[in-house]
Amino acid sequence: MIETDVKKRLGDFSLSANLSDERFICLTGKNGSGKTTLLNLISGILTPDDGYVTLNSRKIANLPIEQRQISIVTPDSCLPHLDVDRHLVWGAKYKGLNVEHDYIREIKSGLGINFDGKVGKLSLGMRERVSLATSLISKPQLILVDEAFSNIDNHSDIVAVFRNLTEKAKIDVIFTTQYTGDSSQADHHYRLELGKSSRLF
Helix, strand or coil: CEEEEEEECCCCCCEEEEEEEEEEEEEEECCCCCHHHHHHHHHCCCCCCEEEEEEECCCCCCCCCCHHHEEEEECCCCCCCCCHHHHHHHHHHHHHCCHHHHHHHHHHHHHCCCCCEEHHHHHHHHHHHHHHHHHHHCCCCCCEEEECCCCCCCHHHHHHHHHHHHHHCEEEEEEEEEHHHHHHHHCEEEEEEECEEEECC
């Protein structure tokens, strides 16, 4: 369960957003509406001017990023110098987790990762598949996906697979998109408009 009620001013832009839900959450809005700012406040990249962020009843707004049990996936979040298999377990190894090979194979198969080589030499869509898999294998409590589905071929299928994999792992997800149709695969849908949030379902 992620609960947040935050305010943040960045130059002329002002965000005032609240969210209280769990499982697979879609956050829609146009460019500049505040989607990335909200995810950055939840992850700890930014600090709110006012408000709170709790994850599974634990207050995290003042915790360092590495203590929040949150993974964030963006189009640029990969480590380009690693090869695919090393990248997939990087986050888990950083956290000292032992990951079963069968689980890695399940994630790779589900997300269509049937390629190898240096991650930096892959297409954008392939890099994002690897980043999504890496976040899953590291077993956080919450994964934030910032506009990373839309660059993947057949991205609706990937969204459905990712939802099933995170549900099985009991990991909550917030994913941002400009396409309201993607919300059809979500448990909950929030919209940001000019820095203000509204819950649609």
